Amino acid sequence: MRIEKVLIVDPIKGEFTGDVIIENERIKEVIPVDYEKYEQILMPGFVDYHTHSLKGIDTMHAKKEDFEKWANMNFEYGVTSFFPTTVSASKTQILSVIKNLENVGESIDGLHLEGPFINEEKKGAQNPAYIRNPTIEELEEITPEMVKLISMAPERQNFKEALNYLKTKKVRVSIGHSSAGYEIYKDAFKNGVDRITHFPNALSAFHHREIGGTGSALLFDFKVEIIADGIHSVPEFIELTYKIKGADKIILITDSMEAAGLEDGQYELGGLPVTVKEGVARLKSGSIAGSTLLFDKGVRNFKKFTNCTLQDLAKVSSYNAAVDCGIKDIGRIENGYYANIVLLDKDLNVLKTIFKGKEVYNK
Amino acid sequence: MRIEKVLIVDPIKGEFTGDVIIENERIKEVIPVDYEKYEQILMPGFVDYHTHSLKGIDTMHAKKEDFEKWANMNFEYGVTSFFPTTVSASKTQILSVIKNLENVGESIDGLHLEGPFINEEKKGAQNPAYIRNPTIEELEEITPEMVKLISMAPERQNFKEALNYLKTKKVRVSIGHSSAGYEIYKDAFKNGVDRITHFPNALSAFHHREIGGTGSALLFDFKVEIIADGIHSVPEFIELTYKIKGADKIILITDSMEAAGLEDGQYELGGLPVTVKEGVARLKSGSIAGSTLLFDKGVRNFKKFTNCTLQDLAKVSSYNAAVDCGIKDIGRIENGYYANIVLLDKDLNVLKTIFKGKEVYNK
Known part of the structure; x- marks a missing residue:
């Protein structure tokens, strides 16, 4: 699974745009990409x-x-x-x-x-x-x-x-x-x-x-x-x-x-x-x-x-x-962590939830 | 008047050893000197x-x-x-x-x-x-x-x-x-x-x-x-x-x-x-x-x-x-300020007070 063009929010590395690749239960790779726009915010679940x-x-x-x-x-x-x-x-x-x-x-x-x-x-x-x-x-x-x-x-x-x-x-x-x-x-x-x-x-x-x-x-x-x-x-x-x-x-x-x-x-x-x-x-x-x-x-x-x-x-x-x-x-958006992720709109409403790499909620 | 070998404490410049020269009512010069020892602390009155x-x-x-x-x-x-x-x-x-x-x-x-x-x-x-x-x-x-x-x-x-x-x-x-x-x-x-x-x-x-x-x-x-x-x-x-x-x-x-x-x-x-x-x-x-x-x-x-x-x-x-x-x-130990000064021992007991360049209290 690849999540693209989002604002990634990690508690340690901070906020940056990019993509996240998920494989099996975990985050395989966090890829910072300098997108001009984004619609969704990705935070740790x-x-x-x-x-x-x-x-x-x-x-x-x-x-x-x-x-x-x-x-x-x-x-x-x-x-x-x-x-x-x-x-x-x-x-x-x-x-x-x-x-x-x-x-x-x-x-x-x-x-x-x-x-x-x-x-x-x-x-x-x-x-x-x-x-x-x-x-x-x-x-x-x-x-x-x-x-x-x-x-x-x-x-x-x-x-x-x-x-x-x-x-x-x-x-x-x-x-x-x-x-x-x-x-x-x-x-x-x-x-x-x-x-x-x-x-x-x-x-x-x-x-x-x-x-x-x-x-x-x-x-x-x-x-x-x-x-x-x-x-x-x-x-x-x-x-x-x-x-x-x-x-x-x-x-x-x-x-x-x-x-x-x-x-x-x-x-x-x-x-x-x-x-x-x-x-x-x-x-x-x-x-x-x-x-x-x-x-x-x-x-x-x-x-x-x-x-x-x-x-x-x-x-x-x-x-x-x-x-x-x-x-x-x-608790982090970082390589190797469990892919427990919440996708939010810019008003912080939950759009989608991913638990151990699987989509478990979709608004 | 010259006060020598004291720890000078200024609210802006901080703490350093040195001498202070007083002329008329004011501090004429604050001179940092690297003394190894001091017995008295000089603070703004x-x-x-x-x-x-x-x-x-x-x-x-x-x-x-x-x-x-x-x-x-x-x-x-x-x-x-x-x-x-x-x-x-x-x-x-x-x-x-x-x-x-x-x-x-x-x-x-x-x-x-x-x-x-x-x-x-x-x-x-x-x-x-x-x-x-x-x-x-x-x-x-x-x-x-x-x-x-x-x-x-x-x-x-x-x-x-x-x-x-x-x-x-x-x-x-x-x-x-x-x-x-x-x-x-x-x-x-x-x-x-x-x-x-x-x-x-x-x-x-x-x-x-x-x-x-x-x-x-x-x-x-x-x-x-x-x-x-x-x-x-x-x-x-x-x-x-x-x-x-x-x-x-x-x-x-x-x-x-x-x-x-x-x-x-x-x-x-x-x-x-x-x-x-x-x-x-x-x-x-x-x-x-x-x-x-x-x-x-x-x-x-x-x-x-x-x-x-x-x-x-x-x-x-x-x-x-x-x-x-x-x-x-x-309120400062600095050139040009009024020479309103309190001299203290290391336990912060008042030893001497100077008001506008004149000694007005001596324990």
Whole structure:
């Protein structure tokens, strides 16, 4: 397959016109050609490592065939890699998710456990009944190789032991749903924790006499997940985060719940009822309960909110996430990488998606 | 006068060893010499454009001789330029301060009016009885040439008219004691306002769904006054501000009240009783009421909090303030500038102060 006369956007080499030759599953050759005009933009397929659900299919209940369906539906939004993401649940429920995900393959690169080792004070839409301290025994059971990422609160008892254990298993630890303040962040960062879950939601606030999780995430060299829906944080918050952090430290996610891609109405998240109105998902308490964001919309929003370059957009929408979680051979338009590619028009609408060299979506 | 074998710190040219020749009131020549060792650091004399009082002498009540005494006492702390600063008061009181300051000269470069055109909701230690909207009529009376700077809330009625009028008179406008949020800051910045008073105190808070005055000051290219006492904001807040803004956008101030340089006890600020305990000044309500910070201590703190270079320290402690308010020929160690100089030991303690070529303090 040869894709011709496109604007190629690589997170490392930048933006240039040219052709791309694909052979079998991989990019065989990227050929810069000085075209005067182009109609399409070619970027690495999007990577979403924090997504709970899509169109009614939910990580907590999905069977093998549901996960496969989800992976196929995701191509419409340009997503060629994702981690289904759990919420706080019993060990039995988590093990059941793990079992259902076995041998799914497709564009699912792993599993993200969001909770249950978080802080009740910052539970957001997580069910407090399942929130608990980590133990090495439980971690041994619930972190087989498919688990690549776990969002935890560093103030939980046994956090350090858990962290050390998870390092040996190469599971990435991300701070999320936490009341911790400056001192705990400082300590966690010193111990190698450098990633924040859906910044700045469910973190302690920024104040000038305690900079909190929000300020500490900005002060230290943390990477931060961002939900660019304009609801979880306003556009100018994202603009400021981009200004401070730069493109290398931002990872776009959807944090999508089951109403993503569906109409307003009644849904659930982790066993809790959720009302979606005008695309905003809330618990009865008013807490925001995940998003209904679709990844490509988040990409367009981020561009609009920050006025970033396309190269930076490629970093935040694919490359950074993959490198951060040690997922190899994706996230670049470069010889030898998997041919996971999204073709977009100049307004960044998805026209075509290619997954491992095969066209899997065509508008 | 020739000062020899010192480390010269100029905000523009940086740090180098050498000698400085002073003739009459000015620096005649800066001579770089490659000395292997030095014992003293030579910096531009400190500039404090937000200080209410020192050792019981208060801007609101001081007579001509009090202001002169204040200027002389300030040399001990390395301060060779300052603006006495008012608080919200009646027009009569403000006019009386202006009258008492006439022909004082010395190291007093002008007057800073903090209030009365501020927001009651963010009054801090200002007396609400005197807070009001600006009018051109009042501004005409209370801004003779000596008034160089006025701290105002941009959400006040007539703010834009006042701003336009003050621009014609070359009075700098600084946002302070304000409840305004993102939209008002955006608008103010577009209209040429680019300075913030004692950031982030008495501004609206930073939140991810309204970034407030605190977030807007960081997002837009505002210069910010900082009280580096570790009380008005914690060291890590100042570290983060330095990381985001850089040295070019920070202006150190003391915001000192009359207990500065004195013991703990009972004092007042703008007619309100203030208790100073362990160096922290508070109203009955618990609100912080100015600082007891001495400028040289703030300089040492800023260095400690941020680990900045001495060049950056020279920017934040003199040069930026002077340039910002259009005060000429001070803030640099450079041929032709006024010989306003502070000599420090390696721990940044003041050893000697020179004002317009004359030694005015010697430890």
